[in-house]
Every structure is written in C-alpha cells, then in structure tokens.
Amino acid sequence: MNLSGFKAYDIRGKYPSTLNEEMARQIGYAYARHFGAKRVVIGHDARLSGPALYHALADGLRAAGADVTGTGMCGTEEIYYAAFAKNFDGGIMVTGSHNPADENGFKMVRGGAVPVSGDSGLFTIRDRIAEGQNIPAQLKGSFTEASLRDEYVEHLLSYVHPESFKRFRIVADPGNGCAGLVIKKLADRLPLNIELIHGEPDGTFPNGVPNPLLPENRALTSRAVRECKADFGLAWDGDFDRCFFYDAEGRFIEGYYIVGMIAEALLKRHHGAKIIHDPRLTWNTQDVVRRAGGVPIESKTGHAFIKERMRAEDALYGGEMSAHHYFRNFAYCDSGMISWLLVTQLLSDSGKTLAECVNYRISAFPCSGEINSRVDDISAVLRRVEADYAALPGAEVTHVDGLSVAFPDWRFNLRGSNTEPVLRLNVESRGNRALMEEKTEELLKKIRSEG
Incomplete structure (x- = not known):
C-alpha cells in the first residue's frame, strides 16, 4: 500500500494511485x-x-465501532x-484544498478540534x-x-455586528469550491450586496483550481471586481x-497586511491580548499590534505550530x-469566513x-511577497546565505x-519547503521600496547561483 501521502500535518495525494477507497477505509479504522x-x-x-472517499472513510470508522455523523x-x-x-471525539475532512483536481486528502482533528499532526498521531496511523x-x-x-x-x-455572526455593516458591494469568488454554500447562507443575514461568481461547487474546476496564492489564478476575480464596481473582492481556496x-x-492584497487589519479589529474589543504571527514577514504586524495595545508573539510557520502556541499563550488571534x-x-x-467578516466590520x-x-501599511513596510526558487541542496544554500549576511x-x-x-532598515526570511526542493524568500523594509527590491534581487542571485 502506498503510504507516501502521509505528510507532517495531513494526508494528500493523487486519486486513485495514492489515495483511494481502500486507503480511506484503512485510515478511518486506524484513526x-x-x-x-x-x-x-x-x-x-x-x-x-470526495463522496467515494468519504463513504469509505465512514466504513473504516464504523468497522472500529465509531458512530459517524x-x-x-x-x-x-x-x-x-x-x-x-x-x-465529537474527532473530525476528519476529505479535502484536496488548493491542490490539482485529480488530488485529494484528509485533515484530522481530535475532540475540541485539536489538530492531528505527525507528532500527535498521524504517523502512528500510517504505521498501523x-x-x-x-x-x-x-x-x-x-x-447518520x-x-x-x-x-x-x-x-460566524457572533464575531461581528451586522447591523452596523455598511452596504458594501462585494464580489465573492469561491472558485467552484465549497465557500458558496456558506456565502449564500450569510448573504441572507447581512446588509451587503454580494455578487457571487463561480459559486456552484464543481469538482472539475472549470475556472481553474481555486488557489488565489498563484498570481495566474487572480485575473477572473480581479476583473469581476472592476466590472461590478465592487467595494472589494473576496476569493477562497477549495475548502475555504x-x-x-x-x-x-x-x-x-498580500495576506501579510490583512493579518494586521484583523489583529487591529480584534484588539479594539480585547485590549492587551496576545497576537501570534509567523516569522516570514513581521514588522508590519508587530507595529500594528503594538499600536493597538496588543502583544505580538512570533511562532514557527504552520497550522500545528500556530495553534499550539496560541493555546500555550491563550492568544486571541x-x-x-x-x-x-x-x-x-x-x-x-x-x-x-471569520476573517472576511472581521475585515468588513473594520471597514x-x-x-x-x-x-x-492597506496603502499606508504597504508604504510603511513594503514587502516582496513570497518568491520560490528550486535548488539542488536546501541546507547548503541556507548555510551559504547565512554566512554572507550574518557577518x-x-x-x-x-x-x-x-x-x-x-x-x-530591512530584513528577510528564507525557509525550505517540507515537500519539495524549494526555498521560499520573503523580504521587507522600513518604508524603502527601492531598498526592498534591491535586496530581493540580490538575494535571489545568491540563492539561484551554482555555488
């Protein structure tokens, strides 16, 4: 049986070569x-x-005596x-998220929605x-x-005060994933004019796989925002x-600047709270949080690490x-969903x-966005770059x-992918876009050089 789909935080792979009904049944029983x-x-x-893997997963759980909803x-x-x-004692989502249409996967939590990762049971399930x-x-x-x-x-509605919302016109693009199912429910409860595009779930993804992190996947949403004369636009990945x-x-809008906006919105009601952020881009978030009376705390990237640190710190966000x-x-x-509702409240x-x-924040802390480079040896490049800059x-x-x-006046983060020979670079500066761009180009030349 092919167990290559087990990753550090979830299970994912091509259907049916890596993930299939028998694998789903095995996963359910072992879980x-x-x-x-x-x-x-x-x-x-x-x-x-999805449906075939879902029902096979249910059969595996039931074979172990679990009652499945x-x-x-x-x-x-x-x-x-x-x-x-x-x-519930746990939950399992069958999802390929933003991956290609011929892939799928499983995300698992225990009771209380505590994540299951390689360190907390996922690899034990694989070994079983x-x-x-x-x-x-x-x-x-x-x-049932x-x-x-x-x-x-x-x-979701408990996080905001819908009666105070302005009557924004919003383009909402689920990309034929699942978000439309919830947006339709929310639209009936909110004083907003929501223009839903690509709202019907369709696993063939006729408008491209829903992954707005890829620049080539943004054009349809961007054009719809302009054509509808919307106040702003929203898009989601496949499992939203x-x-x-x-x-x-x-x-x-780079997600980096949205982190600061959401932190600010929450700190208005929870002055002094702790806010966790990842180390890739930090200065804007730290500045916004401190100005809003919060405490910024840096954590390793990844949902398992962020959630663990939030629990340890009792962090608000x-x-x-x-x-x-x-x-x-x-x-x-x-x-x-909570994220866009909070931004709507703040606006x-x-x-x-x-x-x-965001314009002031982008000007105050311009960033490169994440830039990927394929390399032969991640560790060797990291050592070389550190030797050059640490001195x-x-x-x-x-x-x-x-x-x-x-x-x-500037900083960078360089980290390796867990799944492929790729280094991910992020650069930012204090109010100096030319310096940020210069250092980004300089670093990319070092990363992509042969030695």
Whole structure:
C-alpha cells in the first residue's frame, strides 16, 4: 500500500494511485482505534473523488465501532466547528484544498478540534496501516447524515455586528469550491450586496483550481471586481479555510497586511491580548499590534505550530501571511469566513476603503511577497546565505523557522519547503521600496547561483 501521502500535518495525494477507497477505509479504522474515538464527524469538499472517499472513510470508522455523523459537502472549518461545538471525539475532512483536481486528502482533528499532526498521531496511523490491520467486515458503528451549517453560521455572526455593516458591494469568488454554500447562507443575514461568481461547487474546476496564492489564478476575480464596481473582492481556496482580498481596483492584497487589519479589529474589543504571527514577514504586524495595545508573539510557520502556541499563550488571534487566520473563540482553528467578516466590520467602523487601510501599511513596510526558487541542496544554500549576511554590520540572525536576518532598515526570511526542493524568500523594509527590491534581487542571485 502506498503510504507516501502521509505528510507532517495531513494526508494528500493523487486519486486513485495514492489515495483511494481502500486507503480511506484503512485510515478511518486506524484513526478510531488509535484515538479510541466513539463519535466522529466527517465531511468532503467539491472534488469528484470526495463522496467515494468519504463513504469509505465512514466504513473504516464504523468497522472500529465509531458512530459517524456525515455532513456531506462542506468546508474544513465546518468540521472544526462540529468537533469543538458538538462534543465529537474527532473530525476528519476529505479535502484536496488548493491542490490539482485529480488530488485529494484528509485533515484530522481530535475532540475540541485539536489538530492531528505527525507528532500527535498521524504517523502512528500510517504505521498501523503499514503493519497490516485486520479490519472486520461488520460495521458496528452507525452512520447518520446531518447538517450543522445553520448553527455554524450563527457562530460566524457572533464575531461581528451586522447591523452596523455598511452596504458594501462585494464580489465573492469561491472558485467552484465549497465557500458558496456558506456565502449564500450569510448573504441572507447581512446588509451587503454580494455578487457571487463561480459559486456552484464543481469538482472539475472549470475556472481553474481555486488557489488565489498563484498570481495566474487572480485575473477572473480581479476583473469581476472592476466590472461590478465592487467595494472589494473576496476569493477562497477549495475548502475555504483561507480567504483572499482584492481592493476596488481589483488589486490583490498580500495576506501579510490583512493579518494586521484583523489583529487591529480584534484588539479594539480585547485590549492587551496576545497576537501570534509567523516569522516570514513581521514588522508590519508587530507595529500594528503594538499600536493597538496588543502583544505580538512570533511562532514557527504552520497550522500545528500556530495553534499550539496560541493555546500555550491563550492568544486571541494568530495570522499567517499565507492567509490562514486563527481565532481563540474558534477553538484556535483557522477560518476563511471569520476573517472576511472581521475585515468588513473594520471597514464599516473606520469609514475607510480597503485600499486606504492597506496603502499606508504597504508604504510603511513594503514587502516582496513570497518568491520560490528550486535548488539542488536546501541546507547548503541556507548555510551559504547565512554566512554572507550574518557577518554584515548590524545583522541579527534568528532560526525560528528557516533563516531570518534583520538589519535596522530591512530584513528577510528564507525557509525550505517540507515537500519539495524549494526555498521560499520573503523580504521587507522600513518604508524603502527601492531598498526592498534591491535586496530581493540580490538575494535571489545568491540563492539561484551554482555555488
């Protein structure tokens, strides 16, 4: 059996070569046995392979004696919500998120929506499968179909005051993923004019795989924002745990600056709270949080690390530049719905446009955005770059996640991918775009040189 789909934080791979119905059954049985789970909630995204994997997963869980509640097509955060709000012993989402249409995967949590990663049971599940499991034919547990979406929507609305929303015109683009299912529910409850495009779930992804992090995937949303004369635009990945923003001109807003906006919105009601951020780009977030009376805390990148640090610090909010936003009142989980609702609240309260909110921050702390480079030896390049920059006057070197080097007027973070021979570079400066661009070009030449 091909177990290459087990990664540090989830399971993912091509269907049916890596992930198929038998693998799903094995995963369900091993999950229930390892965690002793008696009540498990499951769902699937819009991918064509989702229903078959979902039902096979249910069979594996039931063979181990677990009672399964199936929510059908949904977003990952709907499973998170069910896991913490309805006292399930765990939850499993069948999703390929932003990956190509012929791939799928599994994201797992325990009771309370505590994440399952390689260090907390995922690799044990893999090893149980590798060692061989005697899965009984009898399905001892029950299977019940149930929708929890109305309760979940009520929870989303608790983060904002919809009656104070301005009547914004918003383009909402789920990219034929699952977000449209929830946006339609929210639209009935909000005083907003929401123009929904690509809103019907379609696992063939006729308008491209929903992954707005890729620049080539942004044009359709951007054009729709301009054509509709919208106040701003929104787009999501396939399972909508990440939300992306466009201003009224259709300009894509780097997730880095949205982290600061959401932190500011929350700190208005929770002065003095702790805010977790990743180390790739930091100066803008730290500045906004301190000005708003909060305490910024740096954490290693990745949902398992962010959630763990948030729990340890009892942090109000955690944000990553990759558009993952985590909330204490959402069991420290990430949500692509709470994030846009909070931004809408901030824009309504401030009377400013999205562009007005971010333009000053972009000018104060211009950044490169994340730039990927394929290299032969990640460790060797990191050592070489560190040797070159650590010796320069004023350099402050840290290794929270990869290599970070800060100078008084600019800084960078360089970290390797966990799954491919790629280095990811982020550069920012204090109010000097020309310097940021110069240093970005300089670093890319060093990273991509042969030696």
